[in-house]
Amino acid sequence: MTRTSLSRYPCPVARAVDVIGDPWSLLVLRDAIAGVRRFSDFKTRLGVSAKILTDRLTTLVEQGVLVRQATSPGKQRFEYELTEKGRELAPALIALMQWGERWTFEPGRSPVRLSVRETGEALAPVRLETASGREVEVSDLEMSATDAAPEITRQSYAALKARANRNKDAQS
Amino acid sequence: MTRTSLSRYPCPVARAVDVIGDPWSLLVLRDAIAGVRRFSDFKTRLGVSAKILTDRLTTLVEQGVLVRQATSPGKQRFEYELTEKGRELAPALIALMQWGERWTFEPGRSPVRLSVRETGEALAPVRLETASGREVEVSDLEMSATDAAPEITRQSYAALKARANRNKDAQS
DNA sequence: CCATTTAGTTTCTTTAAGCAACTAATTTAG
DNA sequence: CTAAATTAGTTGCTTAAAGAAACTAAATGG
Numbered sequence: 540m541t542r543t544s545l546s547r548y549p550c551p552v553a554r555a556v557d558v559i560g561d562p563w564s565l566l567v568l569r570d571a572i573a574g575v576r577r578f579s580d581f582k583t584r585l586g587v588s589a590k591i592l593t594d595r596l597t598t599l600v601e602q603g604v605l606v607r608q609a610t611s612p613g614k615q616r617f618e619y620e621l622t623e624k625g626r627e628l629a630p631a632l633i634a635l636m637q638w639g640e641r642w643t644f645e646p647g648r649s650p651v652r653l654s655v656r657e658t659g660e661a662l663a664p665v666r667l668e669t670a671s672g673r674e675v676e677v678s679d680l681e682m683s684a685t686d687a688a689p690e691i692t693r694q695s696y697a698a699l700k701a702r703a704n705r706n707k708d709a710q711s
Numbered sequence: 712m713t714r715t716s717l718s719r720y721p722c723p724v725a726r727a728v729d730v731i732g733d734p735w736s737l738l739v740l741r742d743a744i745a746g747v748r749r750f751s752d753f754k755t756r757l758g759v760s761a762k763i764l765t766d767r768l769t770t771l772v773e774q775g776v777l778v779r780q781a782t783s784p785g786k787q788r789f790e791y792e793l794t795e796k797g798r799e800l801a802p803a804l805i806a807l808m809q810w811g812e813r814w815t816f817e818p819g820r821s822p823v824r825l826s827v828r829e830t831g832e833a834l835a836p837v838r839l840e841t842a843s844g845r846e847v848e849v850s851d852l853e854m855s856a857t858d859a860a861p862e863i864t865r866q867s868y869a870a871l872k873a874r875a876n877r878n879k880d881a882q883s
Numbered sequence: 884c885c886a887t888t889t890a891g892t893t894t895c896t897t898t899a900a901g902c903a904a905c906t907a908a909t910t911t912a913g
Numbered sequence: 914c915t916a917a918a919t920t921a922g923t924t925g926c927t928t929a930a931a932g933a934a935a936c937t938a939a940a941t942g943g
Binding site (some may be wrong): 764 | 888889890891892893900901
């Protein structure tokens with residue numbers, strides 16, 4: 540299957556997807572944001588096999604999204620905690636959650652509520668806006684290349700892919 | 712492999728992930744938001760095989776995220792366009808993109824720029840805030856169950872899974 | 884009207900997903 | 914203090930999805 544590694548693509552979405560773009564990683568992150576820390580809690584909440592869970596937690600730790608820490612020094616019991624890098628995924632995750640509430644449930648039938656712990660205030664829908672606070676529609680958006688990177692051509696793309704695969708071979 | 716179907720989980724993130732939670736779907740959406748419409752354009756930009764691309768486009772159309780339309784009536788040439796449901800994924804995608812810029816590139820070396828077409832204004836970072844506009848940290852967040860759905864127990868989870876698999880068998 | 888492009892399909896191989904069973908430490912219960 | 918249960922995984926196996934490559938039918942371009 541040789542799942543294509545996207546980590547060298549000159550595209551921030553591709554690289555983000557390479558870190559957290561598979562179904563279980565996203566669900567692990569959802570639970571981590573909800574405050575879950577322990578292997579066994581992730582396991583029962585997700586209903587996932589230990590093998591898959593171990594794989595995901597390990598790569599998320601390798602990617603610096605989570606840290607694995609002993610609950611007390613010298614103990615064989617661990618907690619997986621969000622790093623700064625991990626916490627900053629929250630807007631993306633929450634936006635996905637709000638989309639799921641809107642488009643995959645009947646109105647008002649969402650099984651979860653997001654709020655601020657102290658005050659109980661509800662979260663506002665995540666929106667796109669300019670620095671000055673004006674709301675932006677998708678159709679108003681323009682994605683352009685910066686001079687930090689050349690246009691992605693078919694050739695350079697193929698080269699990156701080949702390189703990624705070679706690196707992979709070298710590792711194993 | 713029997714990839715677990717998450718579409719019946721009583722969780723908006725799980726259901727969203729079930730629709731767009733694989734790497735290629737997310738990249739297809741990125742391109743769609745960037746204005747790509749044609750099969751061949753997706754193909755060259757993504758560098759993906761025709762088979763995978765066909766699969767993703769088909770499921771995204773089935774899910775109502777894209778629509779497939781002939782470029783002119785009766786023609787065998789098609790365009791894939793974002794629906795309302797698809798356009799509303801933009802905040803999640805853009806948040807992911809901004810995270811990728813921040814955490815997978817050197818500062819200032821992002822290869823893409825997002826701006827408003829008419830005015831050239833830059834997009835602000837996507838943030839979590841309350842209805843009254845106060846910014847919210849992940850640590851302030853509380854995710855609680857509503858009475859629209861019972862707690863997800865290990866049992867009900869297993870039952871949902873079994874049901875999903877039975878439905879799948881019935882289809883094929 | 885011949886070559887190319889578009890939008891795919893088919894065939895084949897590799898590899899990851901998922902299940903089930905097992906294990907070595909650590910806690911908890913009686 | 915010992916037995917049972919829990920925690921945090923590992924190992925082995927099967928199946929299905931990912932990816933590469935080759936092929937195709939209709940439409941377009943020169």
